[in-house]
Amino acid sequence: MSVLSTQPVLSVRGVTKAYRRGRETVHALRGVDLEVAPGEVVVLLGRSGSGKTTLLNCVAGWEAPDSGAVEVLSTTGTPWQQVAVVPQRFGLLDELTLAENVALPARLAGSPEPEAAARELLEELGLAVVLDRLPAEVSLGEAQRAALARALVVRPTLLLADEPTGRLDEALSVKVAALVRRRCHEQGSAALLASHDALTAASADRVVRLHDGQLREESPAT
Numbered sequence: 001m002s003v004l005s006t007q008p009v010l011s012v013r014g015v016t017k018a019y020r021r022g023r024e025t026v027h028a029l030r031g032v033d034l035e036v037a038p039g040e041v042v043v044l045l046g047r048s049g050s051g052k053t054t055l056l057n058c059v060a061g062w063e064a065p066d067s068g069a070v071e072v073l074s075t076t077g078t079p080w081q082q083v084a085v086v087p088q089r090f091g092l093l094d095e096l097t098l099a100e101n102v103a104l105p106a107r108l109a110g111s112p113e114p115e116a117a118a119r120e121l122l123e124e125l126g127l128a129v130v131l132d133r134l135p136a137e138v139s140l141g142e143a144q145r146a147a148l149a150r151a152l153v154v155r156p157t158l159l160l161a162d163e164p165t166g167r168l169d170e171a172l173s174v175k176v177a178a179l180v181r182r183r184c185h186e187q188g189s190a191a192l193l194a195s196h197d198a199l200t201a202a203s204a205d206r207v208v209r210l211h212d213g214q215l216r217e218e219s220p221a222t
């Protein structure tokens with residue numbers, strides 16, 4: 001095994017983050033350490049308010065930690081292919097169809113056939129009949145799957161997804177979690193998925209749990 005393949009894709013060391021609300025300080029992250037290996041799917045469990053979104057935002061670079069370090073180690077691909085995010089509120093562009101939303105980052109990343117790649121992923125996620133609709137013309141569960149397709153289409157080194165199955169029924173949750181796992185394993189991509197969902201956790205290579213801003217326990221997926 002080469003040295004490179006054993007290096008983590010993501011390294012989080014001693015990350016803290018606090019928010020001020022008037023005179024109150026909310027300590028959202030209290031010294032989080034986490035490593036994710038290439039091809040590994042890690043599910044981040046935790047109650048509402050435990051700090052999952054804050055951690056994903058710090059890893060995505062959308063928020064700056066107060067202290068500690070976040071490193072995404074990638075030696076391949078364009079910047080578009082390093083970290084892809086599925087935000088909790090999807091972030092689809094309103095004026096583009098689902099197919100256009102998904103093809104856009106593939107085009108920006110220089111993928112050879114962005115439209116074909118987008119359609120293939122959308123079809124795989126059960127969205128064949130809605131791919132030419134605008135985000136406002138689809139259900140929340142359909143929009144959520146399109147947001148996941150938009151992140152996966154660039155074959156990112158690291159996929160970050162905030163509740164990627166939160167709007168899906170049981171059968172779809174299982175299907176989506178399996179697709180993420182298969183794509184990560186095939187492509188050597190790593191994934192960090194925040195979830196409340198036991199089905200998503202069951203598909204993980206590893207489960208970590210945030211409790212009041214601290215990573216408390218870590219268990220292998222069963």
Ligand SMILES: Nc1ncnc2c1ncn2[C@@H]1O[C@H](COP(=O)(O)OP(=O)(O)OP(=O)(O)O)[C@@H](O)[C@H]1O
Nearest residue numbers: 019021026028046047048049050051052053054055
């Ligand atoms: N911008 C902000 N300003 C003030 N407090 C915030 C802000 N963002 C998050 N918080 C607080 O930080 C804590 C962690 O929030 P975070 O959104 O990371 O939790 P979460 O585990 O993702 O929750 P959920 O599962 O409900 O999405 C919570 O107490 C939350 O109220």
